[in-house]
Amino acid sequence: MEKNSFYIKQIEVGMMQNFNYLIGCSETKECGVVDPAFEVDRLLSTAKKDGMNVTTALFTHTHYDHVDGIGDLTKRAEIGKIYVHKNEAKALSEFKEKVIEIDDGSAIPIGKISLKALHTPGHLPGCVCFLGNNFVVTGDTLFTGAIGRCDFPESNPKDMYRSLQKLKELPDDIIVYPGHDYGASTSSTIGQEKKTNPYMMISSEESFLRM
Numbered sequence: 458m459e460k461n462s463f464y465i466k467q468i469e470v471g472m473m474q475n476f477n478y479l480i481g482c483s484e485t486k487e488c489g490v491v492d493p494a495f496e497v498d499r500l501l502s503t504a505k506k507d508g509m510n511v512t513t514a515l516f517t518h519t520h521y522d523h524v525d526g527i528g529d530l531t532k533r534a535e536i537g538k539i540y541v542h543k544n545e546a547k548a549l550s551e552f553k554e555k556v557i558e559i560d561d562g563s564a565i566p567i568g569k570i571s572l573k574a575l576h577t578p579g580h581l582p583g584c585v586c587f588l589g590n591n592f593v594v595t596g597d598t599l600f601t602g603a604i605g606r607c608d609f610p611e612s613n614p615k616d617m618y619r620s621l622q623k624l625k626e627l628p629d630d631i632i633v634y635p636g637h638d639y640g641a642s643t644s645s646t647i648g649q650e651k652k653t654n655p656y657m658m659i660s661s662e663e664s665f666l667r668m
Contacts, residue, residue: 463570463590464488465636467643468503471495474638476617478594480587481509482568489513489540489567491587491594492523492636493530500526501533513567516541517596517636518584519548526554540565542576544583551601577624577656582607586624592632592645599633600623601640618665620631621657624650 466479477500481488488509490500495544504511511534516524519541530536531552541549542560550556559565561576565587567626573588577598584605589596598620607614650657659665 460624464643485568486510487512489515493516493526497526497529513540520651521544531598541582542585576619579620594634596636600635601642601645602654618662619645
């Protein structure tokens with residue numbers, strides 16, 4: 458699949474500076490929404506304006522500020538599939554007939570493109586990132602210059618360290634699209650984060666746990 462077959466749009470929504478993403482196939486015009494929680498009308502109108510048809514929802518994790526709009530979305534669009542990590546699927550039991558449980562390495566087809574799920578626990582046990590042709594949507598695992606919180610009851614700092622090591626293995630030119638607008642920029646690259654993000658610069662788990 459050629460790079461120009463990917464359609465991706467970043468949209469900031471809600472009071473918590475969330476980033477939602479429309480990701481789709483420019484050829485078939487099928488489109489997925491990553492982490493729909495707020496301003497569903499705006500997400501759908503943006504997709505429509507761009508000639509895209511929203512058919513899929515994908516979740517990096519299931520904190521309310523990432524999933525709260527799924528009910529509204531399923532009412533307003535013909536959502537056929539909802540992708541979520543198997544450790545988080547119970548939070549979407551209301552939509553179990555549409556839910557597809559994913560794990561590390563799962564392929565997520567949207568039209569003629571495909572995303573790859575990267576299991577990146579730490580913030581929550583079922584956090585995932587979505588890897589595209591030249592980008593990765595990192596949810597609350599990796600922000601620009603920071604990382605997601607690891608102080609929730611289900612968080613695990615050791616898992617977060619290992620997840621960051623996994624992301625560091627991606628090519629340096631992969632664009633990083635985070636889950637919140639918490640950094641100095643709305644996107645970055647893996648190479649830039651390896652050079653400037655203090656959490657990505659740590660070389661040992663022991664040092665990371667002292668942060």
